[in-house]
Amino acid sequence: MKPQILCFCLLLSLLRPAQAQQQTGIRFLGGSWKQLLAAAQAKKQPIFVDVYTDWCGPCKRMEKEVFPLPEVGKFYNDNFICYRLNAEKGEGPGIAKAFGVSAYPTWLYLDQKGVLRSKRTDYMPAAEFIAAAKAALGNDSTSLRLAALDARFAVGERSRPFFHTYLEARTAVQLDNAKILNAYVATLKKQDLNAAELRFLLNNCGRTWSAAVPLIAGNLQVFDNAEQKQVANSLFENTLYFAWGDAAKAGDRQTALQAMTIEEKLHPLLTEAAQLTADHAALYHSRKLQLADGLKKAGYRLAVKQMAVDTTLARQKDKELFDKVMAPFLSGQQDSTKIPGFAEEKLLAARQYSGNVATLLYEVADAFRELLPGDDAAQKDAAKWAERAYLLVPNEHTKALVGKLKGK
Numbered sequence: 001m002k003p004q005i006l007c008f009c010l011l012l013s014l015l016r017p018a019q020a021q022q023q024t025g026i027r028f029l030g031g032s033w034k035q036l037l038a039a040a041q042a043k044k045q046p047i048f049v050d051v052y053t054d055w056c057g058p059c060k061r062m063e064k065e066v067f068p069l070p071e072v073g074k075f076y077n078d079n080f081i082c083y084r085l086n087a088e089k090g091e092g093p094g095i096a097k098a099f100g101v102s103a104y105p106t107w108l109y110l111d112q113k114g115v116l117r118s119k120r121t122d123y124m125p126a127a128e129f130i131a132a133a134k135a136a137l138g139n140d141s142t143s144l145r146l147a148a149l150d151a152r153f154a155v156g157e158r159s160r161p162f163f164h165t166y167l168e169a170r171t172a173v174q175l176d177n178a179k180i181l182n183a184y185v186a187t188l189k190k191q192d193l194n195a196a197e198l199r200f201l202l203n204n205c206g207r208t209w210s211a212a213v214p215l216i217a218g219n220l221q222v223f224d225n226a227e228q229k230q231v232a233n234s235l236f237e238n239t240l241y242f243a244w245g246d247a248a249k250a251g252d253r254q255t256a257l258q259a260m261t262i263e264e265k266l267h268p269l270l271t272e273a274a275q276l277t278a279d280h281a282a283l284y285h286s287r288k289l290q291l292a293d294g295l296k297k298a299g300y301r302l303a304v305k306q307m308a309v310d311t312t313l314a315r316q317k318d319k320e321l322f323d324k325v326m327a328p329f330l331s332g333q334q335d336s337t338k339i340p341g342f343a344e345e346k347l348l349a350a351r352q353y354s355g356n357v358a359t360l361l362y363e364v365a366d367a368f369r370e371l372l373p374g375d376d377a378a379q380k381d382a383a384k385w386a387e388r389a390y391l392l393v394p395n396e397h398t399k400a401l402v403g404k405l406k407g408k
Contacts, residue, residue, distance in 0.1 A: 045079070048082045051101050053104050107120045142172075181201070182211045214262060216231065248288055253289060303381070358388075365385040
């Protein structure tokens with residue numbers, strides 16, 4: 001059998017299951033990402049990818065209300081090889097990450113080689129959805145430029161001006177730059193690491209781990225004190241937090257440990273809100289990776305801050321927040337009888353501030369109970385934190401935790 005015929009048969013076999021489900025709407029190709037690219041090149045057609053998750057409401061609306069429409073199906077089937085990608089299963093996480101997908105649904109419009117032409121997101125009615133596809137089919141210079149830059153990188157171009165152009169072009173369409181950044185960092189020398197160069201790396205890191213992250217964190221001294229804080233917060237909030245989470249989720253212990261070390265270095269420079277986020281993340285990752293030292297550092301920082309909250313102040317804050325929540329109902333602007341479960345929501349609203357404090361204390365105390373040995377002195381502190389959590393918001397779960405900790 002000739003190669004062309006074989007490819008066409010493969011394409012037909014991949015299409016059949018989807019065609020049986022949707023006769024008039026978009027026909028989505030089955031199979032792997034590799035098979036998708038092969039099919040697109042065999043037919044010399046661009047690619048449309050619906051990136052979705054199982055829990056995404058707008059994704060389900062598109063699938064139910066827009067994808068099955070005859071006019072949508074005709075346009076997309078005539079002009080694209082169409083494909084659905086679950087961003088949380090199989091190949092999905094890696095591919096979604098490579099294209100900088102951070103919201104759902106996201107639609108990727110690619111050329112036949114898989115180079116990005118356009119990216120859109122959120123629910124769209126049929127006419128707007130078709131218009132987005134038409135725009136992506138136009139003579140988009142972005143796709144041509146990216147393809148040319150990809151080719152130059154593939155044949156080994158490594159000059160600094162090229163890297164700057166390449167990285168900025170990819171960042172503009174939110175693509176993952178980790179591979180390119182790793183290659184670029186390998187070319188940099190100590191004398192190259194001035195403030196302007198580090199800011200450039202920071203602006204092009206995205207949300208993924210690369211060699212640029214430890215490089216920036218290790219050279220903060222090139223900035224003055226005020227800018228050190230700005231760079232530290234930007235690096236943590238825009239890159240490190242997400243890369244750290246991805247590494248822990250993927251079981252990449254080495255990268256997760258590197259990320260935690262960098263977080264500790266940045267911690268004194270972070271805003272109070274960012275420190276809280278960082279400590280909460282460190283508590284979670286330390287618990288998952290069984291890191292007693294990391295758990296203690298983050299746990300004590302979190303617990304000490306919460307224990308310093310005066311009970312009277314907490315009750316006052318509860319009242320202020322409760323009054324704010326209830327104001328629309330007391331004034332008649334909203335009707336509580338039309339809100340399912342309002343009585344339960346009202347109880348939660350009455351302890352908003354106390355509840356946040358109690359939750360953090362409970363999480364730290366429970367993590368200490370689970371990970372640390374029973375004879376560790378920190379268990380006594382954990383018992384005190386659990387008792388304070390119970391004082392603020394009494395419930396059976398916290399009461400049980402107090403009993404377990406005191407039993408140790």
